[in-house]
Amino acid sequence: MRPLRAFTILSLTIVLLAGGLVPVSAAVPWPTGTYRVVLSAERLAGSDRYSTAVTIAEDSFPGWSGVDHVIVASGENRALSDPLAAASLCWAYDAPLMLVNSSGVPAAVRVALEQMRSLNSTVSVTVVGGPVAVPAPVIAELEGIMGAGLVEQPWLDGDRYTLAAGIASRASEVASDTARPVPARALIANGTNAAEFVDALALSAVSARTGVPILLVERDRVPAATASILASLPAGDVIVAGGPAVVSTATYSALGATARWAGDNRYATATQVATSARTVGWLMASTVGLASTVPDALTGATHIGRTGGALLHVLPDTLGEAAAGYLQRSAGVVTAARLYGGTSALSAGVASELTGAPSAPRVIAPSPGSRLGKKARVVVASGVNTTEFKVYAGTTLVATRSVPGYALVDFGILPTPADGSTYRIVARNPDARETAASATYRRHTYPAPTSIVIDKSDFRLYWFKDDVFVKSYPIAIGKPSTPTPAALWRIDSKYYTDPLGVYGPRKMRLYRWNGSRFYYTGYGIHGTNEPWVIGTMASHGCIRLYNAEILDLFPRVPLGTLVQTRE
Numbered sequence: 176m177r178p179l180r181a182f183t184i185l186s187l188t189i190v191l192l193a194g195g196l197v198p199v200s201a202a203v204p205w206p207t208g209t210y211r212v213v214l215s216a217e218r219l220a221g222s223d224r225y226s227t228a229v230t231i232a233e234d235s236f237p238g239w240s241g242v243d244h245v246i247v248a249s250g251e252n253r254a255l256s257d258p259l260a261a262a263s264l265c266w267a268y269d270a271p272l273m274l275v276n277s278s279g280v281p282a283a284v285r286v287a288l289e290q291m292r293s294l295n296s297t298v299s300v301t302v303v304g305g306p307v308a309v310p311a312p313v314i315a316e317l318e319g320i321m322g323a324g325l326v327e328q329p330w331l332d333g334d335r336y337t338l339a340a341g342i343a344s345r346a347s348e349v350a351s352d353t354a355r356p357v358p359a360r361a362l363i364a365n366g367t368n369a370a371e372f373v374d375a376l377a378l379s380a381v382s383a384r385t386g387v388p389i390l391l392v393e394r395d396r397v398p399a400a401t402a403s404i405l406a407s408l409p410a411g412d413v414i415v416a417g418g419p420a421v422v423s424t425a426t427y428s429a430l431g432a433t434a435r436w437a438g439d440n441r442y443a444t445a446t447q448v449a450t451s452a453r454t455v456g457w458l459m460a461s462t463v464g465l466a467s468t469v470p471d472a473l474t475g476a477t478h479i480g481r482t483g484g485a486l487l488h489v490l491p492d493t494l495g496e497a498a499a500g501y502l503q504r505s506a507g508v509v510t511a512a513r514l515y516g517g518t519s520a521l522s523a524g525v526a527s528e529l530t531g532a533p534s535a536p537r538v539i540a541p542s543p544g545s546r547l548g549k550k551a552r553v554v555v556a557s558g559v560n561t562t563e564f565k566v567y568a569g570t571t572l573v574a575t576r577s578v579p580g581y582a583l584v585d586f587g588i589l590p591t592p593a594d595g596s597t598y599r600i601v602a603r604n605p606d607a608r609e610t611a612a613s614a615t616y617r618r619h620t621y622p623a624p625t626s627i628v629i630d631k632s633d634f635r636l637y638w639f640k641d642d643v644f645v646k647s648y649p650i651a652i653g654k655p656s657t658p659t660p661a662a663l664w665r666i667d668s669k670y671y672t673d674p675l676g677v678y679g680p681r682k683m684r685l686y687r688w689n690g691s692r693f694y695y696t697g698y699g700i701h702g703t704n705e706p707w708v709i710g711t712m713a714s715h716g717c718i719r720l721y722n723a724e725i726l727d728l729f730p731r732v733p734l735g736t737l738v739q740t741r742e
Contacts, residue, residue, distance in 0.1 A: 177321045180519050181231040205605055208579035210499040213531040223249050224470035225274050226283035227516055231273035231478045239291045245300045249308035250274030255469050257304035259375045260339035265477045267349035272477045280316050288320045302328040335366050336391050340404035343388030357386045360411035363430055365421045366391025374416040376472040377445035381452045383480030397429045406697025417444055442488050442497035449485030449508040460484040462511040465490045475515030492522045493534050496581040499559040533602035538614040546619045547576055547596045549642040549699045553586040560604050567599040568592040611663035619644055622737045629718055629740040635712050648724045653716040663688040664738040679703050679722040681729040
């Protein structure tokens with residue numbers, strides 16, 4: 176019996192407007208500068224990267240019908256560079272890609288391989304990666320499943336560049352027997368580390384569709400294995416993924432490259448690969464694939480590329496501007512998406528965004544976990560499918576703003592709620608879709624709208640201006656024998672002092688409240704010539720700051736500012 180595939184169908188063909196249900200094509204026009212994405216979406220996922228790979232593969236080969244070859248690679252993080260170039264081999268053999276680990280064949284993969292063998296007369300396995308990534312006991316286990324002599328591990332030594340070259344040579348050899356034309360000479364990506372070889376994953380979809388091999392380089396060097404195989408491949412275009420920061424201009428020239436498909440980052444490069452591959456007619460499908468992790472992208476790229484679709488890199492919890500921009504520009508051409516991986520890899524929010532919901536608003540300021548005054552500057556980041564923000568302080572609507580997509584929206588100074596410091600932000604759009612997010616904070620207590628609080632318990636000074644908490648500073652306070660009194664004070668005089676002296680460069684004198692007036696004292700807030708005491712009980716009762724920080728605070732504080740010291 177075939178196992179059930181773990182996927183969820185998310186589709187949207189109509190939206191609810193004030194006048195009722197209407198086709199999306201009849202929706203209200205959206206403002207310039209916003210991003211609108213409305214697709215159907217399907218999630219392909221398993222309980223981990225290995226079962227996800229099985230789910231993805233079976234979607235390409237339903238019931239494993241007609242499978243006579245399987246490509247196997249390590250799915251462990253330390254060996255993820257091994258299958259980077261495997262897409263052309265999957266194309267050459269018309270084979271699924273499966274992942275194993277150095278401990279053995281995961282249960283889901285074992286079940287899939289057993290089913291393939293039982294449903295097809297002979298199924299051969301080619302292992303991509305050497306014995307460090309896929310050790311001999313794992314090879315023996317694979318042979319036990321598939322049959323003796325049906326598992327090969329052709330590339331036993333050499334680095335990732337040598338492996339990619341070997342894969343390219345094998346794929347070219349296999350393809351020559353089937354007379355399938357390959358439309359370019361090679362696709363080139365940086366193979367140095369995980370932060371850079373993600374560009375190869377976007378190319379993998381192109382390779383899986385066309386058979387054009389993926390070869391790897393360093394930023395400033397063409398490895399010998401890459402140069403050798405490139406020289407032996409048929410003439411044609413050599414296409415580099417990534418900008419000069421990833422593959423240098425000198426390396427580009429040394430390759431004899433003819434085109435560079437690049438964006439400002441991995442996400443933009445993936446969309447440029449998708450755009451360019453569609454422009455030259457290599458990827459024409461109406462469905463795109465989305466992935467946020469390398470293992471899911473590896474197997475997802477071969478899946479979506481096989482059907483002629485592109486692979487986009489996205490964040491785990493949101494589409495991101497690059498992907499959203501590409502999908503908006505492709506509206507009517509790209510109509511569906513495949514999400515590769517479970518909700519820990521691609522959240523339910525990403526699926527909602529694909530089907531037309533606004534991105535969850537992200538509060539940039541006040542910073543998470545901070546304390547607020549009675550007012551605060553509120554800055555919120557917008558995303559896809561968003562044209563308006565509503566900000567609530569508690570249950571009170573305090574601001575409404577039309578917003579562009581993927582922007583930082585500064586609402587200025589807003590009141591914080593009296594019943595606790597919770598802001599609720601609602602993102603809306605003309606299709607009457609909403610997504611809300613909340614951010615909760617604690618509120619400070621302080622003696623006046625513009626004032627200072629000295630909290631002896633955490634050795635910090637807190638500065639408030641017009642009911643807005645501005646900044647806190649680390650301090651030193653009085654020694655146990657000469658403690659800083661807990662009291663109400665006022666700053667009634669300020670001094671420029673000797674930068675090398677005990678007070679540092681500035682001093683503000685504290686006048687203490689005695690029930691009827693403020694009177695002169697010897698206490699003050701000042702710098703120090705002993706910066707190592709900050710964060711301790713070290714003074715005769717005064718408040719000490721680092722000299723750089725008293726210089727920062729001093730001009731901010733007007734005469735007459737109230738100061739509260741408390742335990």
